[in-house]
Amino acid sequence: MGAPMMDWAQSLRLIAPEELLSVAGLVLLLVSAWAGDKASRAISIGAVAVLVAAMAFVAPALCAGAAGPETTAFGGQFRADAFASFAKLLIYGSAAVALVIAPAFFDKFRAMRAEFPVLVLFAALGTGMMVSAGDFLTLYIGLEMNSLASYVLAAFLRADDRSAEAGLKYFVLGALASGILLFGVSLTYGFTGSTAFEGVRLAMAGGLNTGMVFGIVFVLAGIAFKISAVPFHMWTPDVYEGSPTPVTLFFATAPKVGAMAMLMRVALDAFGAQAAAWQQIVIFAAIASIVIGALGAIGQRNIKRLLAYSSINNVGFILIGLAVATPEGAAAMLTYLAIYVVMTVASFVVVLELQDAEGNQVEDLADLAGLSRNRPLLAGAMATVMFSLAGIPPLFGFWGKFVVFQAAVAAGFIPLAAIGIAASVIGAFYYLKVVKVMYFDEPAGKVGTHSEIAHTVLLVATGLVLSPLGYLLTKWLGVLSGNAAAALFHGA
């Protein structure tokens, strides 16, 4: 420790994005209390501006590849390194997208309230803290901050039974997961004598005992809930289906990235000295998520449930990158996450665009029949996303799978890679089904022609990234994810 004053100034400078978000969140909360729901649009715009500003704050650390002691704040409790920056860019970006698309959706139910942008802001703040945590306690605070905001968001359509159900389910299972995680943290603390990642790491480097193994298992199980990896995935389809679609988009992106990044930090940093202790768990979760996500999706009729299973499936592929426990694997995971966020945003924006002539949301897969004739561009966007999620080149979704499997093969996990990629063929089946419904079936004529300009802009932007032009981003993405992964392995 240097001089305490110096340390404080340094620490406060490092958490600038968090300070910005919390102060802005509180100010916007006051504004909403005074101005009421009339101002909800203005508050949304303000929140988006704040998120973009926060992105500008975190970007330099990523580009510079910041790592090491000068990025740790408050005596190791908080880390503002390149890894956290990478995840935060994705988190803040997807939160901003959720805010952009939300007003048009909630206006239909006359449910656009001023609290919505504030809640999203706080959820993003909590998620950002999760990925920056250098200590299990910081991690837990960030996680709960994100979760509490998320429970409310899931139940945001008060009048809608499904939304209330989703909120309740999310709350009960989320609380259970937090409990398991906390139990694991307490075991870890008990057997290693520290809650700081660095301390846990040092203690585990000296040898592993049964208590530590239990700690690892419970911590990982708690996080597996959050990333909806099999066998802790049951809540996902219900919550995705029941939540208002903009909220589902948010759940499928920001907290997912946050939880995945948190898992990476915990597994590779805190438990990094004993990778062999958790690799088998991760391998099992990866394969099981790929297979069950794919099989579960086949029978789904609701498009949001289908996308929920698809996200379980994708989590499996991302976990393959974790299982290899190398910097290449971590970089591959981050690349995959970035592409996954783009695909998820695109898919849920398409879902939002699916409205019948009266403006009601259409979520039944059968109602998409013949969409390619009524709405060729929308169907084209959805087909792009589906082929991309299936990992069929030349669409950009292939690149995510490619780098993950490349890392797995380079680390010698060839059977894992072969099983994983063979199981991806099962997944291709239901993605193809969506394309089949849109292109091969006779038009059902359910989907109207109304289109939001914000949706169109988002679809064009994501479509360009997912098209073969996306490959031009590979170098840039490779450098950034490499920076981030290097920061994660800095202490190792």
Next chain:
Amino acid sequence: MNGFPILSLMLLVPMIGAVACLVAGERLSRQIALGATLLDFGLGVLLWLNFDSGAGHAQWQFVERVPLFAGFSWALGIDGIALMLIVLTVFLMPICIGASWVSVEKRLGEYYAAFLFMETLMIGVFSAQDLYLFYIMFEAGLIPMYLIIGIWGGADRIYASYKFFLYTLLGSVLMLIAMLWMVHDAGTTDIPTLMAYNFSPAAQTWLFLAFFASFAVKMPMWPVHTWLPDAHVQAPTAGSVILAGVLLKMGGYGFIRFSLPMFPEASAQFAWLIFALSMIAVVVTSLIALVQHDMKKLIAYSSVAHMAIVTIGLFAFNVQGLEGSMIVMLSHGLVAGALFLCVGIIYDRLHTREIARYGGLAINMPKYALFFMLFTMASIGLPGTSGFVGEFLSLGGIYQVSSWVALVCTTGIILGAGYMLYLYRRVVFGVQKHEDAAAMSDLTLRELAMVIPLGLAVLWMGVYPESFLAPMRADIAALDARVARAKPVGDAKVTAGKPIADAKMSEHEGGAH
């Protein structure tokens, strides 16, 4: 042609055409597609004319290399083998567009766009010099073909499109894992470098099997051929032409470009497997073809049998076999394409592929009967047609390795004559049993414009195959030299014959001493 990126241009032309078709929609897309494919054909001819196949030419020509991406680069370049397959592709594409001119009635813009995308990807497969670029092009072809079968196909199109997609996908993903390993081991994605890289024999075994999974499905080899009859029958005519004409060749191209030069030891190790599967394929699928009632299905099964002749030629480990396989592939591309076209021509008139619904077409469609006869003979392998040259070389090649394999596979020619002539007799000869079939009009100008070039190409390849063999000769010799170290011992006791002139010469020289 120095430095001019003609290959990129050939990829770009259909790409731009495809986008233009999507924008133009119903009205102009046919014309745009025809223009784009003809332009690409022109570029293909230019490519062939400028290809240097003289002595001591560079193996890889028209090379382009731009490091655009992380991990792999935009690397294009062709040798003689790739050149011939590209020429085949660009030759068949305008014919495909012509075949769809009136028969496709719905969603024209998307239809022609899918075909043009397909053309880009096929040329990309044959010209890619980067392993991953190859994979992307190879795999991406699934999307347009899936849409072509699924949207514009026949009654059972959805089942067929799924089967096509999932079968081929499962084969290819394992190849991707093998590619990742190869690049990790060899440290390069450059195909020419990898072709000269020696992987350890133990690794070759697994790599070969992974590539085999992909190419065997694509080829297709017995017993993973079952997607082909479904896909062929359900696809629209032009889809069948391109599927039989070019897509199946990707499997053969894969064997000749990857499996043989990169894994020579494993190729020799698994040659027995290839021989066994090919022998079964030749006999079994020929017999199946004999009992078909559906014309397209019959030709689809005959494709499987012909492709089996390709695989045995490839794994004969000698120049004759390799050259023969290449000619069979080119010839089959023309002939099977032409036969599907012939089926399409009468399908457009009567809307059935049932053989029994036709008969006596020689009376009302004499021109059609003539061309159908030519392609039937070429499929059987009559001397003077392209089929003869390829099959003769291929079987000659395998005879040096195993006379038993040659014996079994040669029955394919006899059986081929059986099912093709039987088909021809039932459709073209005999009495006119059905009034509607008897009332069909003969070939129109558009149809003549499609079959005449095909017929001429078939005869050209049959009479003077040297035009097609010359560009490939050096590449095949190089490949033969590469695999020579793993060459299996043949059961034939080949002794070099003594040409009479040479014999006399040596006698004369001997006398001088």
